Amino acid sequence: MNLIITGEVGSGKSSHCQRYARYLREYGFKTGGIICRPMFKEDTKTGYTVTDIRTSAEAVFSLTNPPADFQGEKVGRYSILQSGLDFACNAIKEALRTGYEVIFLDEMGHLEIAGKGLAGQARLAYQKAPYTVSVVRKSLLQKFLAAFAPEESENIFVIQDIEADPDIHPAFFKTPPAKTDISCIILAGGKSKRMGRDKISATLDSQTLLERAVANLNGYGREILVVTAYGQADAKIQPLPGIKIVRDILPEKGPLAGIYSGLKASKSQFNLVVGCDMPFLNRALLEYMKDQVAGFEAVVPRLGQKPEPLHAIYSKSAGEKALSLLSQGKLAVSDLLARLHTRYIEEPEINRFDPEHRSFFNINRPEDLDTARDIAANKKAVSG
Numbered sequence: 534m535n536l537i538i539t540g541e542v543g544s545g546k547s548s549h550c551q552r553y554a555r556y557l558r559e560y561g562f563k564t565g566g567i568i569c570r571p572m573f574k575e576d577t578k579t580g581y582t583v584t585d586i587r588t589s590a591e592a593v594f595s596l597t598n599p600p601a602d603f604q605g606e607k608v609g610r611y612s613i614l615q616s617g618l619d620f621a622c623n624a625i626k627e628a629l630r631t632g633y634e635v636i637f638l639d640e641m642g643h644l645e646i647a648g649k650g651l652a653g654q655a656r657l658a659y660q661k662a663p664y665t666v667s668v669v670r671k672s673l674l675q676k677f678l679a680a681f682a683p684e685e686s687e688n689i690f691v692i693q694d695i696e697a698d699p700d701i702h703p704a705f706f707k708t709p710p711a712k713t714d715i716s717c718i719i720l721a722g723g724k725s726k727r728m729g730r731d732k733i734s735a736t737l738d739s740q741t742l743l744e745r746a747v748a749n750l751n752g753y754g755r756e757i758l759v760v761t762a763y764g765q766a767d768a769k770i771q772p773l774p775g776i777k778i779v780r781d782i783l784p785e786k787g788p789l790a791g792i793y794s795g796l797k798a799s800k801s802q803f804n805l806v807v808g809c810d811m812p813f814l815n816r817a818l819l820e821y822m823k824d825q826v827a828g829f830e831a832v833v834p835r836l837g838q839k840p841e842p843l844h845a846i847y848s849k850s851a852g853e854k855a856l857s858l859l860s861q862g863k864l865a866v867s868d869l870l871a872r873l874h875t876r877y878i879e880e881p882e883i884n885r886f887d888p889e890h891r892s893f894f895n896i897n898r899p900e901d902l903d904t905a906r907d908i909a910a911n912k913k914a915v916s917g
Contacts, residue, residue, distance in 0.1 A: 534663070534689070537674070539670070539671045539674050540671055540695045541672075545695065550637055552701060557635050561712045562664075565637070566628055566636040566666075568583075569583050569594055583621045583639075586637055587628050587631075590624075594614065599612040606644055621654075629657060633662070635666065637667075637668075638655050642669070643673070664706060693705075713826055715802070715826075717807070718759075719757065719776075721759050721760060721808075732809060735902055737909060738906075743759065746814070747776055750814070753805065756776075756800070756801075757777065759777070759809070760781055761780060777798070786859055786864055803847070806842075811843075813905075815887040817886045823846065826846055828876075829876040831874070832845060832846040835880070837880065842869070844893055
């Protein structure tokens with residue numbers, strides 16, 4: 534089904550799309566594609582940015598006063614940057630490649646009607662995506678339909694004029710897809726020998742590392758389980774709301790035993806496993822990993838030939854294979870991966886979400902904690 538949002542210039546078409554995207558994500562639809570938003574200098578509009586809905590990445594799309602070395606297309610008073618077009622095309626392409634169900638196509642205009650700009654990716658979206666939401670100015674609507682839905686075409690468009698009908702209509706979309714049944718397991722039972730003290734109580738930005746891990750994972754899945762070592766004091770864990778404490782069934786056996794204990798206690802089919810000492814989890818990367826679980830027993834990032842098994846998703850059934858290894862005295866998590874049907878998330882995929890690979894930064898020594906505090910301070914300075 535292809536929905537067109539139409540209206541006059543300045544009627545709020547893109548804002549309406551943003552509301553649709555938010556609504557669809559909340560109800561379990563995988564939404565991708567692009568939305569454009571105006572840029573202002575003081576009260577003067579200077580152009581538009583384009584946002585990749587899937588990753589939240591952003592680029593400049595058009596300018597009213599482009600630089601002298603501008604490359605792109607001139608459309609009316611706006612200069613469409615080639616870099617912005619490339620960014621938008623790639624956003625649509627990646628959403629289609631990774632199986633996103635609803636593709637948003639904002640600012641479909643003169644260029645696309647002429648077969649330029651986003652026209653190629655738009656045609657692919659109309660052919661392949663279960664749903665599309667396009668934004669077309671009312672004055673261009675008939676030309677757009679003639680270009681993308683001629684009589685011989687199988688494309689069928691439903692038109693919503695937001696000036697006459699400003700509501701969001703769930704009936705445009707079928708029953709939302711079933712969400713992945715997933716929980717989170719935080720491993721917090723390490724001995725912290727190199728740290729010199731319990732990692733759980735180490736602080737970063739006024740939070741303990743465990744509090745930070747719980748905050749980073751809040752809302753990601755059904756529940757959050759924290760696996761602690763047998764006999765470990767839980768005073769710093771129990772006050773945290775929304776978590777379930779799991780005692781390590783096989784103490785002194787390392788992370789593999791922690792994974793097994795968490796999987797055994799979990800009620801979910803799939804489980805994200807992370808260490809409590811990983812303070813810079815990237816939510817977009819974690820969501821992407823979740824989207825890859827179908828047909829696999831594990832989803833594991835891999836940098837070069839080095840997998841990250843303590844930043845990975847495991848099926849609950851992997852627990853039995855972990856127990857079998859533990860009973861044989863095999864404690865390496867790599868032995869478990871060798872026995873699982875694993876989807877590796879390769880470095881180019883990781884780089885789309887976390888090019889600096891901070892997701893995998895972990896705190897083992899006091900100097901690592903100092904580095905983490907520097908990174909957090911720099912992030913605050915940049916965002917501030």
